Every structure is written in structure tokens, then in C-alpha cells.
Amino acid sequence: MNAVLQDPMQAPTTDGWPDDALPLVAELEPSAPFPMEALPPVLADYGCVIQRCTQAPDALVGNSLLAAASLAVQPHANVMLPHSASVPTSLFIVSVAESGERKSAVDRLALHAHATFEKVKADEAREALEQFAKLDKKAKETETIPREAVFLASDPTVEGLCKLLHAGLPSVGVFSAEGGRFLGGHGMSDDMALRTAAGLSLFWDGSPVDRVRSGDGASKLFGRRVALHLMAQPRAAFAWLSNPVLKDQGLFSRCLVAYPASTAGTRMFRDEKAEDNPAAAAYVTRMTELLSGKWPINEFYELQPQHMGIPGAARRLWIEMHDQIERSISGDLKPVRALASKAAEHMGRMAGVFTMIDNPQATTVTEEAMQRAALGVEFYLGEALRLAGVQPLHEKSEQASMLWGWLGLRGKKHISLPELVQFGPAKLRKAETMRSVMDVLADHYMVRKVPDGLVAYNGKFRREAWEVRL
Numbered sequence: 001m002n003a004v005l006q007d008p009m010q011a012p013t014t015d016g017w018p019d020d021a022l023p024l025v026a027e028l029e030p031s032a033p034f035p036m037e038a039l040p041p042v043l044a045d046y047g048c049v050i051q052r053c054t055q056a057p058d059a060l061v062g063n064s065l066l067a068a069a070s071l072a073v074q075p076h077a078n079v080m081l082p083h084s085a086s087v088p089t090s091l092f093i094v095s096v097a098e099s100g101e102r103k104s105a106v107d108r109l110a111l112h113a114h115a116t117f118e119k120v121k122a123d124e125a126r127e128a129l130e131q132f133a134k135l136d137k138k139a140k141e142t143e144t145i146p147r148e149a150v151f152l153a154s155d156p157t158v159e160g161l162c163k164l165l166h167a168g169l170p171s172v173g174v175f176s177a178e179g180g181r182f183l184g185g186h187g188m189s190d191d192m193a194l195r196t197a198a199g200l201s202l203f204w205d206g207s208p209v210d211r212v213r214s215g216d217g218a219s220k221l222f223g224r225r226v227a228l229h230l231m232a233q234p235r236a237a238f239a240w241l242s243n244p245v246l247k248d249q250g251l252f253s254r255c256l257v258a259y260p261a262s263t264a265g266t267r268m269f270r271d272e273k274a275e276d277n278p279a280a281a282a283y284v285t286r287m288t289e290l291l292s293g294k295w296p297i298n299e300f301y302e303l304q305p306q307h308m309g310i311p312g313a314a315r316r317l318w319i320e321m322h323d324q325i326e327r328s329i330s331g332d333l334k335p336v337r338a339l340a341s342k343a344a345e346h347m348g349r350m351a352g353v354f355t356m357i358d359n360p361q362a363t364t365v366t367e368e369a370m371q372r373a374a375l376g377v378e379f380y381l382g383e384a385l386r387l388a389g390v391q392p393l394h395e396k397s398e399q400a401s402m403l404w405g406w407l408g409l410r411g412k413k414h415i416s417l418p419e420l421v422q423f424g425p426a427k428l429r430k431a432e433t434m435r436s437v438m439d440v441l442a443d444h445y446m447v448r449k450v451p452d453g454l455v456a457y458n459g460k461f462r463r464e465a466w467e468v469r470l
Contacts, residue, residue, distance in 0.1 A: 016448075017445060017448075017469055018445045020445070021444055021445045021446050021469060022443070022444040022445055023444070024397040024400050024401050024404070024440075024444060028259070028386060028387070029386050030261060031059070031258075031259060031260050031261050031383070031386065032379065032382055032383070032386075033058055034058040034059040034061070034062040034063075034258065034260065034379065035062075035375045035376065035378075035379050036048060036051075036058065036061075036062055037375075038372045038373075038375035038376045038379070039062065039065060039066065039354070039372065039376075040069075040354050040357040040358050040369075040372065041358075042279075042282050042283055042286050042357060042358075043065045043066070043069060043283065043357060045279040045282070045283075046065065046274075046277075046279040046280060046282070046283040047061050047062055047065050048279075049274050049277045049279045049280065050064075050065075050106060050109050050110070050274050052270070052272070052274075053270060053272050053273060053274040053277075054102045054105045054106055054109070054274065055102070055263050055266070055267035055270070056101055056102040056103070056105065056106045056263060057097060057101055057260035057261060057262065057263050058260055059095065059258035059259075059260035059383075060095050060097055060101060060102075060103060060106050060231070060258075060260055061106055061110075062258075063093045063095045063229065063256075063258055064095070064106050064107055064109075064110035064111075064229065064231075065110050065283075066091065066093060066350075066353070066376070067091060067093045067110075067173075067175065067227060067228070067229030068110045068111055068114060068229075068287065069287075069353050069354075069357050070089060070090055070091035070093075070227045070349075070353050071114060071171075071173040071175070071227040072113075072114070072287050072290040072291050072357075073089045073290060073352070073353045073356040073357065074088055074089050074090045074171055074225040074227055074305075075170070075171040075225060075295045075296070075303050075305065076089075076290065076293070076295070076296065076305055076306065076356060076360070077089050077305050077306050077307075077308050077352055077356055078206070078305045078306070078307050078308065078352070079307075079308050079310065079348045079349060079351070079352035079365060080307045080308065080309045080310065081310065081318070081344075081345065081348045082310060082315055082318055082319055082322075085345075086206075086307050087205075087206060087345055087348065087349060088204070088205075088206040088225055088305070088349065089305075089349050089352040089353050089356070090203070090204055090206070090225050090226060090227045090228075090349070091227055091228075091256065091346075091349060091350065091353065092200070092204055092227070092228040092229075092254050092255045092256065093228065093229045093230075093255065093256050093257075093258075094179070094229075094230050094231075094232065094237060094241075094255050094256070094257040094258075095179075095229070095230070095231040095232070095257075095258055095259075095260075096232060096233070096234050096237040096238070096257065096258065096259035097231060097232075097233070097234075097259070097260065097262075098233060098234065098262055098264075099233055100264060101262060101263070101264070103177040103178075103231040104177040104178075106177075107175070107177040107231065109274050109275070109280075111152065111175065112275075112284055113283075113284045113287035113288045113291060114151065114152060114173070114287065114291065115152065116288070117151060117288070117291040117292060118149065118150070118151035118152055120292075121149035121151060121169065122149040122150075124149065125146055125147060125148060125149040128146035129146050132145065132146055147167060147168050147169065147301075148164065148167050148168035148169075149168060149169065150164055150168055150169070150172065151169055151171075151172055151173065152172070152173050152175050153172055153173070153174050153175075154174070154175065154176040154178070154181070154182070155176060155181045155182050155185055155187075156174060156182075156187065157185075157186055157187040157192065157196065158187060158192075158195055158196045158198075158199035158200065160187075161174070161199065161203075161226065162199070162209060162211045162221060163211075165209075165221055165224045165226075166211055166219075166221060170223060170224050170225065170295070170297065170301060170302060170303045171224070171225040171226075171295070171303060172225075172226055172227075173226070173227045173228070173229070174200075174226060174227070174228040174229075174230070175227075175228070175229045175230075176229075176230055176231065177231045178231070178232075179230030179231050179232035179236070179237070180232045180233055180236035180237075182230055183230065183232055183236045183237065183239075183240040184236055188240065193243065193245065193246060194245055194246070194249060197246050197249045197250075197251040198249060198251075200226070200228070200251055200254075201249065201250055201251050201254060203224065203225070203226035204226070204228075204254045206225070208220040208221060208222045209221045209224070222300070222302045223297075223298070223300075223301075223302025223303040223304060224302075224303065225303060225305075228255075234259070235401075237257075237259075239398055241257065241387075242398070247338070250338065252338065252339070253338035253339045253341065253342045254342065256346065256380040257380070257383060257384065257387060258379075258380065258383050259383065259386075259387060286357060286360075289360055290356065290357075290360055293360065306363065308352055308355065308362070308363060308364055308365050309363075309364045309365070310348065310351070310364070310365045310370070311364050311365075312367070313367040313370075314351070314364075314365050314366060314367040314369070314370040317367065317370045317371065317374065318344065318347065318348060318351075318370055321343075321344060321347060321374050321377070322344035325340055325343045325344060325381075328340065329341065332385075333381065333385070335385060335388040336381065336384040336385055336388055339380075339381065339384050340381065343377050343380075343381060344377075346377055346380070347370070347373045347374060347376070347377040348365075348373070350372075350373035350376050350377065351365045351366075351369040351370040351372070351373035352365055352369075354366075354368075354369035354372050354373060355369040396436060396437055396440045397440065399427070399428060399433070399437045399440075400437050400440040400441050400444070402425050402427070402428065403420075403424065403425060403428060403434075403437050403438070403441065404441060404446055406424055406425050407441075407447075407468050411470070412468065413467060413468055413470060414450065414454055414465060414466070414467055414468065415465065415466055415468060416454065416456040416457075416462035416464065416465040416466075417431060417434060417435070417462065417464035417465065418456065418462060419456060419457055419462075420434045420438070421434055435464075438466055442466070445469065446468075446469050447466040447467060447468050447469060448466060448467050448469075449465075449466055449467075450465040450466060450467055453465055
């Protein structure tokens with residue numbers, strides 16, 4: 001038993017249990033409102049319309065529009081940070097929301113122009129492939145095989161993403177309203193998670209990515225861009241975000257995460273469609289202008305985005321925020337120091353996106369865009385600090401939550417160790433694992449040891465058994 005978690009103030013009830021079980025994770029403070037006003041007007045106006053029509057959580061809407069804007073801008077521009085580093089305008093965003101929070105509806109509205117762009121490209125690619133297939137063998141040797149046209153990928157492995165970027169468009173988005181599929185898929189399995197995270201981190205950095213295949217040798221992918229937005233339910237998201245291996249790798253410091261309060265129970269019927277609002281037309285027009293505009297691609301089909309400088313007042317604001325955040329890393333921001341160390345870069349990237357959304361012909365980052373980006377980064381740092389409190393109170397809390405859910409479904413007052421090992425959650429079916437996880441549940445007053453054992457479900461006496469708090 002873990003004595004640290006025992007609460008001497010918990011008075012027992014008449015049946016010997018303390019009045020309340022202890023939570024397996026710390027409770028969250030209320031979420032701050034998403035700063036919709038920090039987005040450029042063409043995004044903010046449409047964001048207010050989407051939020052009003054879908055009644056989805058504010059940060060779900062804001063995250064979707066910010067990620068969609070990043071995907072539209074990233075082929076066109078990098079940002080030259082004041083310390084001379086040129087970084088992409090790609091953003092990695094994670095939205096945490098329960099089932100039923102209208103993730104798919106928001107995603108569809110935010111990505112309407114992007115889906116249309118992808119369909120146009122797919123039609124062009126199909127026609128080009130049909131024409132290529134009609135060529136004779138000699139003609140095919142002098143022609144380039146038409147490229148694939150996948151622009152929005154929902155559940156890729158890093159190998160699949162590399163293949164896609166090698167044979168298809170040089171700029172893509174990993175976007176999913178069912179992000180749990182990606183977080184729990186093959187690419188994030190125990191033996192693949194580190195490789196996937198490392199590959200995604202390289203794409204976020206804008207670095208060349210190795211592509212090694214037994215059939216076609218080794219090569220590097222230069223000039224590729226990836227934006228990411230995963231919407232996932234809390235259990236899947238926090239299991240992923242608490243993975244110690246991935247934490248050490250550094251992927252999470254490249255992600256902007258928000259977990260807004262649910263709006264369920266307040267969503268009364270509204271006879272209004274977001275698509276019919278003039279703000280929708282303005283948004284789609286701007287996204288289409290960026291997506292369908294000429295991408296800067298060289299003869300090797302590599303992106304060569306323009307390098308946007310940060311001059312004058314925008315530069316001074318960036319430096320001021322950089323230094324302010326740096327001073328706080330050993331203080332208020334210490335619990336999220338990994339994200340804080342990259343916060344100024346996030347701000348520069350975001351300011352680049354905002355500048356291009358305001359004016360697709362811009363060549364330098366504006367002061368107004370930097371001011372807006374500063375508000376955005378403050379929000380995400382606040383969310384990171386708030387969500388740091390959702391870390392498990394015990395290193396085995398995730399396993400304990402899994403087992404507690406299984407015990408609840410089983411609905412029986414007593415259980416023995418053999419029964420746990422035979423029928424319990426598959427990932428826990430080892431005697432030592434079950435003992436240690438049941439100890440955690442006992443520490444939280446959810447189960448308690450039956451000291452003298454009991455006759456189990458199959459009629460046999462079992463020495464190791466527990467009573468379950470129903």
C-alpha cells in the first residue's frame with residue numbers, strides 16, 4: 001500500500017469505507033475562454049459564426065481555424081526569427097473534447113476550402129494518370145509519373161507520411177476529428193511511437209527527413225511541410241500526452257493543446273447554418289486564395305517558401321515576450337518548461353500565419369499580427385499549466401482507471417486474483433501487475449483486501465481477494 005496517498009482525515013462510514021474515494025487524477029480548474037479576438041478578422045468573424053451555429057466549445061472552433069490557416073499558409077512562407085533562425089509556419093495543434101462535442105461539424109466547416117482543393121487536385125491527378133497510361137513505353141521513359149493528390153491525411157504512419165510527401169504534394173495536413181485513431185494506431189504503438197514522434201518533430205522543425213527503403217534505396221525529403229490538428233477524447237489524449245518516452249523526445253513541446261469546457265446541456269436548437277453567413281464566404285475565399293495560389297516549388301518538387309522577416313515594432317515585441325517567458329521558465333512556467341522554451345517560436349510561427357491571412361502578398365510580419373500571436377501563446381501556456389494538473393496522482397493511475405472501469409462493468413462485490421488475471425483487461429493480465437494496480441485502487445479507497453480470502457466465482461477458495469466499493 002502506498003502510505004503517501006492515505007488520508008487520515010477520511011472518516012470511515014458505517015460499512016467501514018471512508019466517505020469518499022480519492023480521485024485517480026487531480027481535478028482540473030475551469031478553462032479560460034479561447035481568445036477568438038486574437039485571430040485575424042477573417043478567421044475570428046467566421047469563428048464566432050461557427051461557434052454560434054454549432055454551439056461547440058470555443059477552443060475547439062479556434063483551434064480548428066488556426067490549424068486550417070497554418071495548413072493554407074505553410075507552403076508559402078517561413079519566418080525569420082530575430083535570432084536568425086528560419087522556421088516554418090506549420091503548427092501542431094491538439095484539441096481535447098468529449099464525444100458529442102461536435103468535433104466533426106467544426107472540422108468540416110473549417111476545412112471546406114481545403115477539402116475542395118484536395119478534390120480538384122485528385123481530379124487533376126486522375127486525369128493525368130489516365131493520360132500517362134495511354135503513352136507507349138518509350139514515351140513513358142521521358143515523362144514524369146503524375147503525383148498523388150492526398151492533402152488531408154487522418155491516420156498516417158510516419159512511413160506512410162514520408163511516402164505521401166515523396167510521391168505527392170509537398171505540403172499536407174494530418175487532420176482528424178477522431179484523433180484517437182491516430183494516437184492509438186499502429187504509428188503510436190510501443191515499438192513505433194518514438195519513430196513517429198521523431199519524424200513529426202523533424203517535419204515541424206522543417207528539417208530534411210530520411211527516407212530509407214530496401215527496394216528503392218535511401219534519400220532525404222527536403223522542402224516538405226506538415227501541419228497537424230488532432231481532436232481526441234480526454235482518455236486517449238492524456239494517455240498520449242503523459243507518455244514519458246514521447247515527453248523526453250520533445251514532440252509535445254511542439255504541440256499547442258487546449259481542453260475547453262463542454263457545452264453539452266446548453267445547446268438549444270438554432271435554425272441557422274454557418275455556411276450561409278457572409279463570414280463563411282470571406283473565409284473560404286481567403287483559404288482558397290492561399291491554397292490555389294502558386295506554390296514556390298523548385299525543379300525537384302521541393303517547397304522554397306519566402307522568408308518573412310520580423311522588423312521594427314514586431315521584432316521588439318517578440319524579443320520582449322521571449323525574455324519575459326525565459327525569466328518565467330524557472331518560476332511560474334517551470335511545470336511546462338519544455339513548451340515554454342519553444343513559446344517564442346510558436347509566437348513567431350503564429351504571427352507569420354496571421355500576417356499571411358491578413359495579406360497573402362505580405363513579405364514581413366506585422367506588429368498587429370505579433371500582438372495577436374502573443375495573446376494566442378499566452379492562452380496556450382495557460383492551458384498547458386492548467387492541464388499539468390491533470391497528471392496522474394500515481395504512476396499507475398492510467399492502469400488503475402482502466403481496471404476500475406472494468407470492475408464497474410463487472411458489477412460484483414468481490415473478486416479474486418485468478419479471476420482478475422483470467423478475465424481482467426488484457427494489458428494487465430499478469431499477477432504482479434494486478435497486485436500493484438489493485439494496491440493503487442486500495443490506496444484510493446476503491447477496493448480493500450479481504451484478509452482471510454474467500455470462495456471465488458468457480459467455487460474454489462482464493463487467498464488473494466478484494467472487496468469492491470460499489
